Amino acid sequence: MKKFLIAPSILSADFARLGEDTQKVLDAGADVVHFDVMDNHYVPNLTMGPMFCKGLRDYGITAPIDVHLMVSPVDELVTAFAKAGANNISIHPDATTHLDRSIQLIKDQGCTAGIVLNPAVSLDCLDYIIDKVDLILIMSVNPGFGGQAFIPYILKKIAQTRKMINDSGRQIRLEVDGGVKIDNIAEIAKAGADMFVAGSAIFGHPDYKTVIDAMRQQLATVA
């Protein structure tokens, strides 16, 4: 298993050329496609549905697609995104009435399952669900928009989550999303993250490879 994964958020990609831009960021060395789904209900923005995910597969994108559902309710879209080619689907505990059932639904659809915690949402539910998830996504901005600043108190939350994962003895990815840049990625990794979503930092630069290489150089300094 690769130690660190870089997952560009295509929320910041060129939507008029989504397939081409996604392939370009993968060719530049990205590991995973991070796919942000917003419903203008759970979050105040509206983005992409399952047809976009299928469109990327039809275009020829073969990399893992990591779907972050910022929607409520979740279950119908879980099924639709699994059919559309998602590999991982992550959901917010406060967006579904029956979290355990929704996590099981993701797995029954053949995907890995992630749980996402907004900045001020407690880690408490992990006590009950950690044995069933493959990924924990810690939001380091309030969800809804790219280009926001990393919230500093999240570093402590990442460290607390890392301890819970290590104590569980399970292989669980610890993903961080929001305000990840070249100059803070090492600090976020030192706190315990091993998967990094970056939207504006990568797609806002004219040369994606330069940013991804610089991020990997920073990660190489972390033991």
Ligand SMILES: O=C(CO)[C@H](O)[C@H](O)COP(=O)(O)O
């Ligand atoms: O989920 C998100 C927002 O809800 C985005 O993935 C996230 O904000 C990444 O964008 P950036 O790297 O520009 O902060």
